[in-house]
Amino acid sequence: xxxxxKLGGSVITDKNDPETVAEETLRRAASLLAEEEDxxxxxxxxxxxxxxxxxxxxxxxxxxxxxxxxxxxxxxxHRLNTAVVDALxxxxxxxxxxxxxSAASRDADGELSLPTDQISRMNREGFVPxxxxxxxxxEGAGATILSGDELVVALATALDADRVGVCxxxxxxxxxxxxxxxxxxxxxxxxxxxxxxxxxxxxxxxxAKVRELLALDAPAYIxxxxxxxxxxxxxNPGTRID
Amino acid sequence: xxxxxKLGGSVITDKNDPETVAEETLRRAASLLAEEEDxxxxxxxxxxxxxxxxxxxxxxxxxxxxxxxxxxxxxxxHRLNTAVVDALxxxxxxxxxxxxxSAASRDADGELSLPTDQISRMNREGFVPxxxxxxxxxEGAGATILSGDELVVALATALDADRVGVCxxxxxxxxxxxxxxxxxxxxxxxxxxxxxxxxxxxxxxxxAKVRELLALDAPAYIxxxxxxxxxxxxxNPGTRID
Numbered sequence: 001x002x003x004x005x006k007l008g009g010s011v012i013t014d015k016n017d018p019e020t021v022a023e024e025t026l027r028r029a030a031s032l033l034a035e036e037e038d039x040x041x042x043x044x045x046x047x048x049x050x051x052x053x054x055x056x057x058x059x060x061x062x063x064x065x066x067x068x069x070x071x072x073x074x075x076x077x078h079r080l081n082t083a084v085v086d087a088l089x090x091x092x093x094x095x096x097x098x099x100x101x102s103a104a105s106r107d108a109d110g111e112l113s114l115p116t117d118q119i120s121r122m123n124r125e126g127f128v129p130x131x132x133x134x135x136x137x138x139e140g141a142g143a144t145i146l147s148g149d150e151l152v153v154a155l156a157t158a159l160d161a162d163r164v165g166v167c168x169x170x171x172x173x174x175x176x177x178x179x180x181x182x183x184x185x186x187x188x189x190x191x192x193x194x195x196x197x198x199x200x201x202x203x204x205x206x207x208a209k210v211r212e213l214l215a216l217d218a219p220a221y222i223x224x225x226x227x228x229x230x231x232x233x234x235x236n237p238g239t240r241i242d
Numbered sequence: 243x244x245x246x247x248k249l250g251g252s253v254i255t256d257k258n259d260p261e262t263v264a265e266e267t268l269r270r271a272a273s274l275l276a277e278e279e280d281x282x283x284x285x286x287x288x289x290x291x292x293x294x295x296x297x298x299x300x301x302x303x304x305x306x307x308x309x310x311x312x313x314x315x316x317x318x319x320h321r322l323n324t325a326v327v328d329a330l331x332x333x334x335x336x337x338x339x340x341x342x343x344s345a346a347s348r349d350a351d352g353e354l355s356l357p358t359d360q361i362s363r364m365n366r367e368g369f370v371p372x373x374x375x376x377x378x379x380x381e382g383a384g385a386t387i388l389s390g391d392e393l394v395v396a397l398a399t400a401l402d403a404d405r406v407g408v409c410x411x412x413x414x415x416x417x418x419x420x421x422x423x424x425x426x427x428x429x430x431x432x433x434x435x436x437x438x439x440x441x442x443x444x445x446x447x448x449x450a451k452v453r454e455l456l457a458l459d460a461p462a463y464i465x466x467x468x469x470x471x472x473x474x475x476x477x478n479p480g481t482r483i484d
Contacts, residue, residue: 065367067336074338094309096316102344105360115357118347121379125307137363 002123003039004161004218006152009046009133010169011225012084019048019076025225026087029167032228034091038123040155041088041095044148045133048080049073053135053145060150061110063141070143073135074101081132094127100134100146108139112146116158131155153212156220164220165231166209171224172238173210184241187211213241244365245281246403246460248394251288251375252411253467254326261290261318267467268329271409274470276333280365282397283330283337286390287375290322291315295377295387302392303352305383312385315377316343323374336369342376342388350381354388358400373397395454398462406462407473408451413466414480415452426483429453455483 007029014020033041045053053059056069064070081097088095104114122129133148149166156164172180176193184190187210194207206222213220219242223230227237249271256262275283287295295301298311306312323339330337346356364371375390391408398406414422418435426432429452436449448464455462461484465472469479 067331067338067369070338071331089309089313096309096312096343097341098344099339099341100344101338101360102340102342103357103360105363107363113357113359115345115355115359117355117357118343118345118379121347121349121381124381125379125384127309127379137360137367137369139363139366142367 001038002159002161003036003163003165004152004156004159005039005041005165005231006148006167007041007043007084008166008168009044009049009148011167012043013046013048013080015046015050015169017047018051019079021080021083026084027091028225029228030087030091030093032232033088034093036093036128036232037126039128040119040123040159040161041128041130042148042151042155043080043084043130043132045077045080048076049133052076058135058143058145060145060147063138063144065142070135073145077132077134081130084132085130088128088130095130096122096127098129098131100131100136100151104136104146106136106138106141106144110138110144112150112154114151114154114158116155119155120159149209149212153216156216156218161218164213164216164218166213166220166222167228167231168222168224171227172222173206181239184210184214184239187214210241216242218242243280244401244403245278245405245407246394246398246401247281247283247407247473248390248409249283249285249326250408250410251286251291251390253409254285255288255290255322257288257292257411259289260293261321263322263325268326269333271467271470272329272333272335274474275330276335278335278370278474279368281370282361282365282401282403283370283372284390284393284397285322285326285372285374287319287322290318291375294318300377300385300387302387302389305380305386307384312377315387319374319376323372326374327372330370330372337372338364338369340371340373342373342378342393346378346388348378348380348386352380352386354392354396356393356396356400358397361397362401391451391454395458398458398460403460406455406458406460408455408462408464409470409473410464410466413469414464415448423481426452426456426481429456452483458484460484
């Protein structure tokens with residue numbers, strides 16, 4: 001019974017203030033997650049990753065060979081990951097960092113190679129791996145962004161996850177009247193209602209999230225921090241996508 | 243033409259003084275390595291890793307499920323790796339960290355799973371991956387030590403390396419009269435002369451190094467920091483093992 005849960009960058013950071021952790025929300029999430037096992041955590045970049053990536057023109061497809069740019073983007077995401085893992089550890093979670101730059105890469109077609117032996121073994125030993133959006137080496141392109149959303153999809157698939165959660169800045173996917181949609185089973189139903197997120201996000205907005213989550217075997221949920229408790233209790237907060 | 247080079251923990255740290263980098267030697271090594279490509283670097287633990295591992299009773303075979311112990315050992319090795327990567331970057335090397343805890347693991351028999359797509363792709367993109375001795379998750383045992391020496395052997399094998407270097411605290415393997423042996427081709431020739439290293443080393447001394455290097459296809463060299471320049475110039479410093 002493996003769960004993959006993403007804590008959105010806009011949840012755990014102040015997305016409009018460079019490299020600022022949303023301390024109170026992070027502590028709240030960590031406290032809810034303290035006793036969880038059989039869970040793989042992923043977090044996004046928020047104000048740590050996105051503006052650096054945008055500044056250097058690096059995206060999931062546009063690479064860079066500029067080693068300083070790679071170091072700056074990775075360094076910022078690494079600092080955020082340390083804050084997240086430290087908050088979890090302080091709450092009592094057996095959390096350990098997994099830095100994608102150390103493990104993952106892309107081939108010349110952009111296809112992701114993400115080894116997961118270490119991740120599933122951590123879970124089986126009672127540990128909680130915590131991955132994050134990062135730069136990864138990309139054959140022929142230097143390095144490109146591996147987003148938290150892409151990680152969620154890749155992990156859910158590779159680990160054959162039973163449930164996927166995306167804890168986001170919004171309580172679910174909104175319809176055209178700003179009401180949370182309870183259930184999405186095809187993209188066409190919501191195509192008109194979905195815009196893009198407002199702040200800089202090199203890794204795509206809600207439309208891309210929904211498309212990727214629809215492609216998964218496991219049911220996925222999009223909810224905000226107020227829905228995290230219900231998600232962890234196997235309830236159905238926010239929008240269910242499957 | 244891939245080279246795997248280990249910078250011994252006793253070379254880049256003061257092995258008897260906890261968590262102290264040998265700044266001058268590290269800068270010297272970084273300056274010699276600044277222009278190198280097609281090289282995979284590994285460093286040992288020295289005074290950062292070994293005493294923590296010993297304190298918590300963790301070795302390459304004795305594991306721990308104590309998350310604090312794992313965090314302390316990994317954290318110390320991570321700090322040393324950051325010092326090494328920073329020194330290399332400052333010298334102009336396109337060096338990036340690879341943290342084994344993020345990528346590698348052991349199965350229940352202790353067999354190492356070490357994915358190397360990301361490592362060979364870094365090399366092909368002109369980057370220099372820098373790995374380090376670390377704790378890694380170990381099925382059924384929590385986490386155990388993955389030593390720099392084991393990494394060298396695993397990387398040389400997986401990457402089909404052409405040359406292997408071990409930059410050590412001594413200028414080569416000594417015979418019974420403390421003269422450096424020029425060439426070792428069987429362990430029996432040197433079994434009597436090989437002792438263990440003096441300071442705490444949970445990951446084995448010179449005898450284990452020689453045994454493991456003999457098992458490689460590639461020629462391996464053991465030398466000290468004064469031999470690093472010659473090794474990088476394709477000469478034969480210290481002791482050649484093959």
